[in-house]
Amino acid sequence: MNILAINTANKNLEIALSVGQQVFSVVESENAHHNEAIIPAIDSILKQHNLKLADVDKFAVVVGPGSFTGIRVGIATIKAFRDALNKPAVEINNLDYLYALASEQFGEVGAVAIKGSANSYFVAKFIHGMLYKFTHNLTKDELIFYAENKPIAMFDADGEIDAKIVKIDAKTLINCANLSKNQNLTPVYYQLSQAEREKLKAGKIAILNATEADLSFLTELESEVEANALNQHQLQQILNDKNYITKIAYLNDTPVGFIVLELTDEVNIVTIATKKGVRNLGIATKLIEEADAIAKSKNLSALSLEVNYINISAFLLYKKLGFVVRRVRKAYYQDGQDCLEMVKVLK
Ligand SMILES: CC(C)(COP(=O)(O)OP(=O)(O)OC[C@H]1O[C@@H](n2cnc3c(N)ncnc32)[C@H](O)[C@@H]1OP(=O)(O)O)[C@@H](O)C(=O)NCCC(=O)NCCS
Secondary structure: OEEEEEEOOOOOEEEEEEEOOEEEEEEEOOOOOHHHHHHHHHHHHHHHOOOOHHHOOEEEEEOOOOOHHHHHHHHHHHHHHHHHHOOOEEEEOHHHHHHHHHHHHHOOOOEEEEEOOOOOEEEEEEEOOEEEEEEEEEOHHHHHHHOOOOOEEEOOOOOOOOOEEOOOOHHHHHHHHHHOOOOOOOOOOOOOOHHHHHHHHOOOEEEEEOOHHHHHHHHHHHHHHOOOOOOHHHHHHHHOOOOEEEEEEEEOOEEEEEEEEEEOOOEEEEEEEEOOOOOOOOHHHHHHHHHHHHHHHOOOOEEEEEEEOOOHHHHHHHHHOOOEEEEEEOOOOOOOOOEEEEEEEOO
16 A cells, blocks of 8 residues: 655654655755755655655644644645545544654653644653643743653754653654545644634623533533543532532633632632633633632632642643642542642632
């Protein structure tokens, strides 16, 4: 089988061609504009091996996260080939590819990081080979914390951090193409584009009490984000228990997030979640501000919560909102991770 896999999501343009058991590659330097370089590069690798595009049996493309324009160029090219030639095309997640490269080159790694702009890092965390979480805009110190003292595999060279530098490899790209069954070719971006964010940010956020009519929304979102999710029955009991308050966040009248609070001598945040696609727009912040207002109105002393040590995006959010670590519970979660109990004292 002949497979053509392309990766335009990173600085280098990578083209990998497998012909039977053999793998060939073309890599264009960092300065190449992917949109100008891609067709000549594909043309040249095919010609070198006396093949035509129609001889390719399967296409694969890295769909991100990565360069916004690069991803669009790559996906558009492969979709055109797929549709014109009526051949299968699969997608490869850039982080899965980088993780496969890193673990082949170095064994176990704590995190795979890509240097972003302004001294920040895009970081992927894997547990037992599965992508656990992808976070952005981490500082150097946060990245080191996140990697839990295990080696960091860095995709673009960075002398400031003691990181292992990952080298690209066409064989691994072809392996990923062989493993992928996903034919969606849906782009995955680090973040929404500026225009999309501005549009969503201009939207109206409202925080309202949840009722039983919201049970299916609550159950669905809870099961999407939590390994040990509360089930529909438990959520229903919570809605009917006056020791709990559940609030839903609406963006332009669509439910997009929720928070469950337990009232004791403090307000405990039992669970909080925002839908993928509308994250980082301040929705969880608004839900926590609401919890803050409830605690103050009931004259309770503090807001508290528990967070998995490696849930860095949630940890950073709580830290930003004034929570501090009250205690660490070792190996608290089923996956063996520690739990951070955090608190924000209100009086
Ligand atoms: C954690 C979660 C609730 C945050 O919701 P959100 O609506 O995106 O949060 P907000 O937009 O109000 O807050 C943004 C802040 O959170 C942090 N943050 C959120 N996502 C982040 C990410 N991917 N990487 C790094 N920081 C992140 C940052 O501090 C960010 O502030 P900044 O933009 O100034 O850096 C959401 O990511 C989620 O639902 N995660 C899955 C469920 C979960 O983990 N719940 C917490 C259990 S304890």
